[in-house]
Amino acid sequence: MKYKPKMGTDKAVSLPDFISLYSSDPLYHWMGLDNELMYLAAKAGGGQTSIYRHLGDGMERLVRQIFIDEYQLTEEEANWGYVITEDNGTQTHRTLDGRLDLSMIRSTEKAEILADWLNSVKEAQGTQFDLQGAVFEIRQGYKSQDSKRAKGDIVNGSHALNSAYQMFVMVMSMQIPNAVRSRYERSNICVMTGNLQDDGPLTSTYAFFRQVVGYDLAGFFERNSQVFRDQTHAILTSILEAK
Secondary structure, eight states: OOOOTTTSSSSOHHHHHHHHHHSSSSHHHHHHHOSHHHHHHHHHHHHHHHHHHHHHHHHHHHHHHHHHHHHHTTTTTTEEEEEEEEEOOOEEEESSSSEGGGGGGOOHHHHHHHHHHHHHHHHHHHHHSSOOOOEEEEOOOOSSHHHHHHHHHHHHHHHHHHHEEEEEEESSSSSSHHHHHHHHHTOOOEEEEOTTTOOTTBBHHHHHHHIIIIHHHHHHHHHHHHHHHHHHHHHHHHHSSSO
């Protein structure tokens, strides 16, 4: 709600500062870009991007906390990462957003449900060895076909399988381009989306939570929807104000 565009400068710019900045630039003045609608467009575009980014961050924290609560995990157990040694000898630590490891599940009942699900994953993927667990990259959705991000995910998926983990890209919405989804699936990365009409725990985020984790995530969102909608409306109203 406090977002202001930088308009090509190194700091946030208010509407009066924008008018002064663009009016004093001959080209922008000649072309009529010293118009508050130009400022509003930049504010709205950047604000919208920020909404999606923060929504993704919130989904990541929410899912990991549900794993911690439902499986009685520590923060460390609910996370997974690995180290890459670069050509110049430097080491880079990469992390994924969530992990479920059979050996860390304390409840016998939950461990059995997870084991059955992992066997289904193994069969569906044609994996030639038993899976120790699954790791997750959590996304609110895809608004662009970011090839660099997909490339990084594919590297993550390969390292995950080397550790006997199946990688899932867990999309909370239904927004993912077919080309992106196909690229993941060709690289042995499973994709689940927020499709309420899909009852498959390998392909539906909400079916997975309900049938495997034992938590009604869709119900959580439905119960709190009005709170979320009111907050989103307030944010959008703030973004579109010429202040």
